[in-house]
Amino acid sequence: xxxxxxxxxxxxxxxxxxxxxxxxxxxxxxxxxxxxYEIVKKQGLRIDSPEGNFTLPQVYAYNDVDQMPACDVVIVxxxxxxxxxxxxxxxxxxxxxxxxxxxQNGLNIEPKIAEIVGQNRVMGGLCFICSNKxxxxxxxxxDYSAINLGEYQDQYxxxxxxxxxxxxSSDFQQAQIPVExxxxxxxxxxxxLVWNIPYNGLSVILDARTDxxxxxxxxxxxxxxxxxxxxxxxxxxxxxxxEDHIKxxxxxxxxxxxxxxxxxxxxxxxxxxxxxxxxxxxxxAAITQGVNVPKISMLYQQLKFLDARRTxxxxx
Amino acid sequence: xxxxxxxxxxxxxxxxxxxxxxxxxxxxxxxxxxxxYEIVKKQGLRIDSPEGNFTLPQVYAYNDVDQMPACDVVIVxxxxxxxxxxxxxxxxxxxxxxxxxxxQNGLNIEPKIAEIVGQNRVMGGLCFICSNKxxxxxxxxxDYSAINLGEYQDQYxxxxxxxxxxxxSSDFQQAQIPVExxxxxxxxxxxxLVWNIPYNGLSVILDARTDxxxxxxxxxxxxxxxxxxxxxxxxxxxxxxxEDHIKxxxxxxxxxxxxxxxxxxxxxxxxxxxxxxxxxxxxxAAITQGVNVPKISMLYQQLKFLDARRTxxxxx
Numbered sequence: 130x131x132x133x134x135x136x137x138x139x140x141x142x143x144x145x146x147x148x149x150x151x152x153x154x155x156x157x158x159x160x161x162x163x164x165x166y167e168i169v170k171k172q173g174l175r176i177d178s179p180e181g182n183f184t185l186p187q188v189y190a191y192n193d194v195d196q197m198p199a200c201d202v203v204i205v206x207x208x209x210x211x212x213x214x215x216x217x218x219x220x221x222x223x224x225x226x227x228x229x230x231x232x233q234n235g236l237n238i239e240p241k242i243a244e245i246v247g248q249n250r251v252m253g254g255l256c257f258i259c260s261n262k263x264x265x266x267x268x269x270x271x272d273y274s275a276i277n278l279g280e281y282q283d284q285y286x287x288x289x290x291x292x293x294x295x296x297x298s299s300d301f302q303q304a305q306i307p308v309e310x311x312x313x314x315x316x317x318x319x320x321x322l323v324w325n326i327p328y329n330g331l332s333v334i335l336d337a338r339t340d341x342x343x344x345x346x347x348x349x350x351x352x353x354x355x356x357x358x359x360x361x362x363x364x365x366x367x368x369x370x371x372e373d374h375i376k377x378x379x380x381x382x383x384x385x386x387x388x389x390x391x392x393x394x395x396x397x398x399x400x401x402x403x404x405x406x407x408x409x410x411x412x413x414a415a416i417t418q419g420v421n422v423p424k425i426s427m428l429y430q431q432l433k434f435l436d437a438r439r440t441x442x443x444x445x
Numbered sequence: 446x447x448x449x450x451x452x453x454x455x456x457x458x459x460x461x462x463x464x465x466x467x468x469x470x471x472x473x474x475x476x477x478x479x480x481x482y483e484i485v486k487k488q489g490l491r492i493d494s495p496e497g498n499f500t501l502p503q504v505y506a507y508n509d510v511d512q513m514p515a516c517d518v519v520i521v522x523x524x525x526x527x528x529x530x531x532x533x534x535x536x537x538x539x540x541x542x543x544x545x546x547x548x549q550n551g552l553n554i555e556p557k558i559a560e561i562v563g564q565n566r567v568m569g570g571l572c573f574i575c576s577n578k579x580x581x582x583x584x585x586x587x588d589y590s591a592i593n594l595g596e597y598q599d600q601y602x603x604x605x606x607x608x609x610x611x612x613x614s615s616d617f618q619q620a621q622i623p624v625e626x627x628x629x630x631x632x633x634x635x636x637x638l639v640w641n642i643p644y645n646g647l648s649v650i651l652d653a654r655t656d657x658x659x660x661x662x663x664x665x666x667x668x669x670x671x672x673x674x675x676x677x678x679x680x681x682x683x684x685x686x687x688e689d690h691i692k693x694x695x696x697x698x699x700x701x702x703x704x705x706x707x708x709x710x711x712x713x714x715x716x717x718x719x720x721x722x723x724x725x726x727x728x729x730a731a732i733t734q735g736v737n738v739p740k741i742s743m744l745y746q747q748l749k750f751l752d753a754r755r756t757x758x759x760x761x
Contacts, residue, residue: 334650335750345753347746354743423739427670430663434651437661 133201133300136222137161138215140169140190142260143232144206145268147276147306149174149185154304159189159197161218166192168265177263178270180305199224202297205242206232208395209406216245223250228293232256232276234325234391235406236318236414239281251281252294253314255321275307277321279314285366287313319363320370324378325407327355329392330428333402333435340387343379351424353379358422362411365418402436404429449517449616452538453477454531456485456506458576459548460522461584463592463622465490465501470620475505475513477534482508484581493579494586496621515540518613521558522548524711525722532561539566544609548572548592550641550707551722552634552730555597567597568610569630571637591623593637595630601682603629635679636686640694641723643671645708646744649718649751656703659695667740669695674738678727681734718752720745 134157137148145160152158162169173186191197194217203223205215212233223229223246230252231238242251259271278298280288290310298308311317331342331352342348356375363370392402408429415422450473453464461476468474478485489502507513510533519539521531528549539545539562546568547558558567575587594614596604606626614624627633647658647668658664672691679686687693708718724745731738 335747337750337754341754342750345750347749351743351746424743427667427740427743430667431647431651433663434653434658434661438653438657 132156133296134198135159135300136197136200136203138203138205138218138222139163139207139211140165140174140266141206142262142268143256143258144204145174145262145266146176146178146258146260146270146274147204147206147232147256147301147304149176149183149188149268150274150304150306151300152185152188153183154300156300156303157189159191159200159222161194161197162190162192162266165265166190172266175267176270177268179272180270180274194218194222197222199227201227202300203227203229204232205229208400209233209235209238209403210401212238212241215242219245228252228297230254230278230297231281233406234321235403235410236315236322237410238406239285239314243281243283248283252278252297253281253318254278255317274305275309276301277309277311277317279311279317281314285313285315285318287315313368315366316363316368316370319359319366319368320374322363322407322411323356323359323370323374324382325390326359326411326425326428327352328382329390329403329407330355330432332390332393333396334428334431336393338387338389339382339385343383349379352382355424355428358415358425359411362415362418362420362422362425365420366414396435396439399439402432404432404436408432448472449612450514451475451616452513452516452519454519454521454534454538455479455523455527456481456490456582457522458578458584459572459574460520461490461578461582462492462494462574462576462586462590463520463522463548463572463617463620465492465499465504465584466590466620466622467616468501468504469499470616472616472619473505475507475516475538477510477513478506478508478582481581482506488582491583492586493584495588496586496590510534510538513538515543517543518616519543519545520548521545524716525549525551525554525719526717528554528557531558535561544568544613546570546594546613547597549722550637551719551726552631552638553726554722555601555630559597559599564599568594568613569597569634570594571633590621591625592617593625593627593633595627595633597630601629601631601634603631629684631682632679632684632686635675635682635684636690638679638723638727639672639675639686639690640698641706642675642727642741642744643668644698645706645719645723646671646748648706648709649712650744650747652709654703654705655698655701659699665695668698671740671744674731674741675727678731678734678736678738678741681736682730712751712755715755718748720748720752724748 136159137144140160140162169190232254255277257275263269282288301308452475453460456476456478464474485506548570571593573591579585598604617624
């Protein structure tokens with residue numbers, strides 16, 4: 130099997146961690162770095178992790194895609210709020226037979242990428258990871274690291290398990306990152322949205338941690354009702370989530386340590402919210418199908434208000 | 446026509462204003478005063494108002510209902526969160542042929558009063574007034590003062606226009622307070638709830654003034670959708686609000702000066718919210734009728750969360 134080269138677009142808590150682990154496993158990785166460029170160029174990357182701390186004193190770091198080689202796998206680990214940059218970033222760094230792997234939350238983010246690099250050159254991945262960027266080139270990995278991988282096909286038709294999925298999976302497993310292969314990326318996306326929509330949304334609106342949301346019977350019920358609405362939209366696309374998925378998500382959240390969602394961290398840091406990818410696009414998908422999801426609709430309306438007031442920005 | 450004596454339970458921004466204006470018009474008024482008792486006893490009441498400032502150096506002030514005479518009209522101008530005190534306060538101060546007039550917002554607050562003083566001894570009044578208590582015995586009246594009066598009958602059956610409504614109205618008009626007589630108190634309550642539910646609720650949840658809610662297209666639409674849900678509940682009780690009522694409320698709010706709702710003022714002051722009267726009881730009324738009002742339901746769930754966290758209290 131030929132070895133594959135990787136590019137990491139967005140060397141933050143997610144991209145920095147996975148890229149560093151791949152490189153540590155002997156794989157060739159090229160990092161696009163933004164603010165940290167000078168430091169990472171000089172000092173490399175540092176990962177603190179319960180699975181073992183390590184430093185990579187030397188990495189291929191770039192602050193300009195024109196300097197980067199074309200790679201086999203281009204991992205996009207930006208916030209979706211920066212996806213408007215991708216038409217400039219992607220074309221030159223994906224090999225003709227390469228693929229773009231979007232490690233991002235939300236729905237309907239792939240179609241625009243397919244417009245840039247072409248159909249059949251896009252994969253989606255859902256990360257189940259807790260990590261933070263704590264300093265320049267310094268990432269603190271807290272827990273989990275699994276990725277759920279799927280091929281993107283036009284209109285989210287199920288893409289099956291491809292050879293390149295297996296190849297990428299084998300690279301990640303070499304880096305001790307558990308990978309689950311999904312025959313149906315849209316199914317996987319809805320499954321994760323069942324958690325992401327209620328907790329990301331309510332944590333921002335109510336200024337609350339997950340444990341606070343779960344401790345109050347009213348908001349606990351609200352979270353469950355929002356989950357049901359997500360399940361209903363998924364069903365309208367013939368993605369029937371397992372009967373017990375909501376119960377599992379609630380139990381799982383009960384057992385989590387008090388947790389600030391990524392949207393709440395963005396909100397607190399005055400960054401724009403990943404509102405369209407995580408809430409707006411799923412809502413639009415419901416409207417397209419004529420599915421009534423009033424509580425998701427209200428969540429979106431409230432988040433748009435807060436996002437507009439806080440940042441003065443709009444997601445692009 | 447005999448003259449009527451009035452008792453004011455709750456000498457705050459609303460009760461203090463109306464009671465002072467009645468006394469200034471030559472009517473006998475007895476004020477139940479809480480924190481301000483010593484000052485009001487000594488110095489009376491001071492009203493600043495665009496309709497004319499005035500002071501009442503001497504008022505009948507009490508800090509104990511046992512000292513108060515029985516009156517013809519007992520005006521309850523407490524927050525509904527204090528209504529649990531009324532079984533102790535009311536019985537001795539209402540004349541046998543007297544009446545209790547509730548100047549409070551919300552729905553289904555009268556039944557408990559009828560249990561205390563008897564059916565046919567309860568009226569409801571909706572105040573359209575902007576006023577604040579700014580110091581001990583000192584009330585600043587900002588704008589409006591109109592009252593909408595109606596008889597309470599069991600189950601909110603329309604009570605028609607009674608003689609005592611006309612008499613009370615004449616007293617208020619003597620005090621230059623515009624009064625509108627309502628043949629159907631429940632109709633009037635729903636009409637006011639169309640405004641109160643969206644703006645009180647959203648102002649607390651989104652930490653927003655009315656003008657901010659109206660300036661953002663998402664929350665403006667949300668306010669309108671909440672209004673539609675209120676109208677739907679009202680319809681299920683055969684109270685059909687005028688076609689253009691929602692539009693009038695929206696236009697009216699557009700033209701208002703930036704305004705913090707009373708629920709938001711309570712929230713900011715760490716007082717318990719009038720959540721059950723204004724949102725919970727209308728929601729319960731919808732559930733009773735099998736009417737689906739998901740956005741009011743979500744508003745209630747969010748407010749319960751915020752109220753419980755902020756005050757550690759529950760409305761009684």
